[in-house]
Amino acid sequence: MGPRPRPSPLLPLGALVLFLLAPLVLSGWIVFLLTVAWAKALAVLGVVLLLRGGLLTFGHALYYAAGAYAAGMAVKYLHVREGLALLGLALLAGVGTSALLGLLVARYRGVYFALLNLAFSMVLYGVLLKFYAITGGTDGLGLPAPPLAGLRPVAQSLRLALYDLTLVLAALLIYAAHRFSASPVGYTLRAIRDNEVRVEYMGASVWRTIYVSYVIAGGLASVAGALIGLSVGHITPDLSFWSQSGEFVFVAILGGTGSVLAPVVGSIVFEFVRNYAFELSPYTWQMTLGIVLLVIIFFLPGGLWSLSALARRLPRRGAPPPFRTSPRDGAGAAGARTADQAREPRGGR
Amino acid sequence: MRLLTVIALDGLAYASWLFLVSAGLTFTYGVLRVLNLAHGNLYALGAYLGAFLVLRYAATGSAVILGYGLLLLAALVVGIIAGPLIERVFLRRVYSREEEVQLLLTFSISLILEDVVKLTWGVTPMFAEMPYTYLGRVRLGGVNYAWYPFLLTGIALAMGGLLWLTVTRTRLGKVLISVITDREISSTLGINVPRVYTLAFTLGAVLAAIGGAFTAPMFSLVPGVGADVLVISFAVIAIGGLGSIGGAALGSIVVGLARSAAVYLAPELDLFAIYFIMALVLLFRPQGFFGEIEVRRI
Amino acid sequence: MTALLEAAGLTKFFGAVRAAEELSVRVDEGEMVGIVGSNGSGKTTFLNLATGYLAPDRGRILLAGRDTAGLSPRLITRLGVARSFQIPQLYLGLTVLENMLLSLAARSGRGGVWAPLYRAPWTDEGRQILERFGLEAYASRSVGELPEGGRKLLDIALAIALRPRLLLMDEPTAGVSTEDKFEVMDTLVGVLRQGRITTIFVEHDMDVVHRYSRRVLVFDQGLVIADGEPVTVLADADVRKAVLGHA
Ligand SMILES: Nc1ncnc2c1ncn2[C@@H]1O[C@H](COP(=O)(O)OP(=O)(O)O)[C@@H](O)[C@H]1O
Ligand SMILES: [Mg+2]
Numbered sequence: 001m002g003p004r005p006r007p008s009p010l011l012p013l014g015a016l017v018l019f020l021l022a023p024l025v026l027s028g029w030i031v032f033l034l035t036v037a038w039a040k041a042l043a044v045l046g047v048v049l050l051l052r053g054g055l056l057t058f059g060h061a062l063y064y065a066a067g068a069y070a071a072g073m074a075v076k077y078l079h080v081r082e083g084l085a086l087l088g089l090a091l092l093a094g095v096g097t098s099a100l101l102g103l104l105v106a107r108y109r110g111v112y113f114a115l116l117n118l119a120f121s122m123v124l125y126g127v128l129l130k131f132y133a134i135t136g137g138t139d140g141l142g143l144p145a146p147p148l149a150g151l152r153p154v155a156q157s158l159r160l161a162l163y164d165l166t167l168v169l170a171a172l173l174i175y176a177a178h179r180f181s182a183s184p185v186g187y188t189l190r191a192i193r194d195n196e197v198r199v200e201y202m203g204a205s206v207w208r209t210i211y212v213s214y215v216i217a218g219g220l221a222s223v224a225g226a227l228i229g230l231s232v233g234h235i236t237p238d239l240s241f242w243s244q245s246g247e248f249v250f251v252a253i254l255g256g257t258g259s260v261l262a263p264v265v266g267s268i269v270f271e272f273v274r275n276y277a278f279e280l281s282p283y284t285w286q287m288t289l290g291i292v293l294l295v296i297i298f299f300l301p302g303g304l305w306s307l308s309a310l311a312r313r314l315p316r317r318g319a320p321p322p323f324r325t326s327p328r329d330g331a332g333a334a335g336a337r338t339a340d341q342a343r344e345p346r347g348g349r
Numbered sequence: 350m351r352l353l354t355v356i357a358l359d360g361l362a363y364a365s366w367l368f369l370v371s372a373g374l375t376f377t378y379g380v381l382r383v384l385n386l387a388h389g390n391l392y393a394l395g396a397y398l399g400a401f402l403v404l405r406y407a408a409t410g411s412a413v414i415l416g417y418g419l420l421l422l423a424a425l426v427v428g429i430i431a432g433p434l435i436e437r438v439f440l441r442r443v444y445s446r447e448e449e450v451q452l453l454l455t456f457s458i459s460l461i462l463e464d465v466v467k468l469t470w471g472v473t474p475m476f477a478e479m480p481y482t483y484l485g486r487v488r489l490g491g492v493n494y495a496w497y498p499f500l501l502t503g504i505a506l507a508m509g510g511l512l513w514l515t516v517t518r519t520r521l522g523k524v525l526i527s528v529i530t531d532r533e534i535s536s537t538l539g540i541n542v543p544r545v546y547t548l549a550f551t552l553g554a555v556l557a558a559i560g561g562a563f564t565a566p567m568f569s570l571v572p573g574v575g576a577d578v579l580v581i582s583f584a585v586i587a588i589g590g591l592g593s594i595g596g597a598a599l600g601s602i603v604v605g606l607a608r609s610a611a612v613y614l615a616p617e618l619d620l621f622a623i624y625f626i627m628a629l630v631l632l633f634r635p636q637g638f639f640g641e642i643e644v645r646r647i
Numbered sequence: 648m649t650a651l652l653e654a655a656g657l658t659k660f661f662g663a664v665r666a667a668e669e670l671s672v673r674v675d676e677g678e679m680v681g682i683v684g685s686n687g688s689g690k691t692t693f694l695n696l697a698t699g700y701l702a703p704d705r706g707r708i709l710l711a712g713r714d715t716a717g718l719s720p721r722l723i724t725r726l727g728v729a730r731s732f733q734i735p736q737l738y739l740g741l742t743v744l745e746n747m748l749l750s751l752a753a754r755s756g757r758g759g760v761w762a763p764l765y766r767a768p769w770t771d772e773g774r775q776i777l778e779r780f781g782l783e784a785y786a787s788r789s790v791g792e793l794p795e796g797g798r799k800l801l802d803i804a805l806a807i808a809l810r811p812r813l814l815l816m817d818e819p820t821a822g823v824s825t826e827d828k829f830e831v832m833d834t835l836v837g838v839l840r841q842g843r844i845t846t847i848f849v850e851h852d853m854d855v856v857h858r859y860s861r862r863v864l865v866f867d868q869g870l871v872i873a874d875g876e877p878v879t880v881l882a883d884a885d886v887r888k889a890v891l892g893h894a
């Protein structure tokens with residue numbers, strides 16, 4: 001194994017245990033908020049993975065809604081009750097949809113990628129609204145309390161069971177995302193952000209890398225959607241609306257893209273702040289989001305996660321030995337110039 | 350026959366509207382290489398201010414004809430205030446950053462403007478139909494049709510013509526083309542590139558607001574139109590090729606006719622007509638009709 | 648014997664600019680061929696055509712007898728052709744070692760989404776290669792911290808790590824100071840000989856061409872105006888005029 005500074009698994013595991021114990025001291029409402037935050041963090045995680053490849057999507061709610069509605073329709077039409085089965089079906093729906101749309105979307109970058117996703121999510125929104133007879137239109141669909149793994153928890157403990165389920169599922173998927181990030185394909189995705197041309201000249205496939213990442217991100221969002229559906233007990237077309245996608249992007253930037261754990265941090269902060277701020281003034285909520293986003297863009301580009309990194313920054317290692325072929329004069333300036341030139345232009349496609 | 354006439358008339362009206370809303374988006378992108386996600390919100394601002402002025406003015410009981418001037422005034426006010434403000438204060442700081450950051454920035458502005466509309470005009474629907482009804486109706490090929498959509502077509506043609514003349518026949522046009530072709534060289538030639546950017550962004554904002562202001566008499570206004578307008582304009586310019594005015598015109602006509610045909614022939618598909626065409630075009634021509642694929646020099 | 652690379656009648660215009668016209672070049676296994684020519688004479692374009700980055704207007708390219716028409720750089724790379732760049736093409740957000748590991752991962756063809764990129768065989772080999780190029784001290788530093796000369800070498804090292812049959816190098820010593828040039832070339836040639844890698848390299852410095860290649864192609868405005876041993880070719884007055892601007 002290469003000597004590479006790895007994050008210690010102790011901290012995240014400890015945090016997970018704390019979260020699992022939290023309901024002992026927290027009110028039911030807060031446990032519910034945490035469930036929602038953890039579930040949505042999975043959708044945000046998908047957005048973060050794509051962002052690492054330089055891909056910004058304004059339509060990720062498409063897969064969130066796909067997951068939720070797959071679960072909702074499975075209850076209504078297939079009479080599936082089991083919660084775990086519903087989650088499996090949702091994942092299938094999310095992976096299937098993203099695998100299909102990814103065929104088109106994975107060719108694009110930049111504004112095209114962002115807006116094609118937005119367009120498709122708005123199509124789904126329109127479908128959910130319009131085909132009232134099947135989807136329930138604006139009324140949406142109800143999701144009755146599910147049995148989990150065959151057990152039928154009573155109302156009281158259902159909330160707790162769903163919380164635990166969400167936590168464990170999220171932890172597993174976040175670990176999987178961590179593995180993905182450290183894998184060759186995960187690194188290739190980051191390399192694509194820096195220099196697609198080189199990736200192809202190494203013989204690796206840019207398209208396939210983006211496609212795989214896109215499907216993974218879609219799958220994560222669909223699980224999030226189903227978890228939300230089960231926790232809230234009710235789903236509406238708004239799950240696919242642009243503002244939901246915008247929220248995922250917002251939380252992704254708020255948390256930062258520096259770690260697979262950052263979406264959880266961002267998501268929890270977001271849900272709690274919204275819970276209180278939205279009550280105060282519903283008409284200025286989006287404006288607040290916009291202003292906070294501006295502040296992050298200009299003053300905290302690494303998001304909240306970068307604060308934690310600042311706190312535990314390791315002391316800098318010694319300077320490297322002078323490089324033997326470095327030009328005598330102005331190596332720094334020349335280096336900076338090359339850095340600019342080597343960056344992918346992001347216009348056009 | 351009657352059906353065909355209706356489809357053609359509706360298609361023309363819709364195409365005109367599409368061109369008005371998408372021309373500014375594609376123009377701004379063409380010059381600045383930034384897709385303005387707040388485009389739909391500028392549209393909404395134009396629409397709300399236009400409707401607001403017309404309603405105020407109508408309440409005085411004066412001649413309706415001046416209402417058209419008020420719509421134009423509203424658009425100019427919105428574009429000329431919001432355009433330079435957004436470009437100079439915010440956009441300017443991110444030109445050298447990644448495209449994701451530029452998109453995030455215009456997204457923030459879009460969120461802010463979304464609430465500006467709600468705070469200023471509330472959430473109850475607003476409808477200033479006087480300029481629409483005033484023009485009356487006409488019988489065309491056995492169809493009783495309103496005059497107002499033709500005004501929209503006229504404005505779309507005028508805007509398209511003006512843009513075309515500006516780009517091809519004026520000094521400003523030469524400057525624009527020079528800046529689009531090569532930013533650095535232009536500025537060594539003594540062109541004030543930052544000013545050109547402000548100007549181009551403002552022009553795009555005015556176009557968005559004109560689209561909104563002149564649509565206000567046709568539909569009642571509700572908050573949240575911004576996102577729909579943005580998505581539809583993007584579909585149109587993706588079909589035509591990002592940055593191409595001619596592409597926006599072609600895209601508008603194709604989408605306008607297809608949508609209107611769908612409305613009458615297959616109403617349940619009306620929503621998909623636009624996106625279906627977009628997906629089809631992009632599948633076979635990823636850069637759109639008039640778009641170009643840039644090959645990076647290595 | 649079939650040539651490793653055979654270009655026949657390659658033609659490429661950018662608008663009115665002639666970047667390549669009727670280029671016919673044959674390179675056999677084991678050769679080390681230099682390319683010289685003034686700026687804009689079409690040297691880089693030739694490499695771009697040979698690797699599928701640009702499609703020729705006319706003409707064709709055979710790799711070990713196989714027509715590469717329509718193949719992308721990725722597929723041509725997988726056929727055993729690697730390339731380094733005039734301006735280094737690196738992943739600035741990753742470390743030097745990670746750049747190298749991606750090359751090794753790509754060579755193995757085993758991408759995968761679960762097992763880590765940092766795995767012993769790759770990290771060992773990656774460090775070895777970096778050491779060969781004197782880059783090991785930078786292994787865990789971001790490419791952004793690498794001085795220009797180091798970037799140039801890393802760019803070449805990434806190509807060599809792919810273990811190609813044919814390596815195309817675009818101005819490997821550009822930006823390297825005159826006194827270091829030979830040292831860098833000695834290192835490169837050592838590695839290339841050991842790996843028996845057929846090489847074509849673009850070079851401005853006549854002395855370097857003289858010393859390291861037994862054959863040189865001279866490009867001028869999209870045409871190959873001479874092809875032969877450096878001693879004879881570079882003595883020619885027309886060639887000197889085309890390349891140096893004076894006889
Ligand atoms: N992608 C391109 N688009 C337009 N012109 C190009 C492109 N690539 C190269 N050229 C032109 O082709 C000619 C040959 O360029 P190049 O092959 O880069 O020359 P060299 O590498 O010998 O300096 C030059 O005139 C250059 O400007
Ligand atoms: Mg060159």
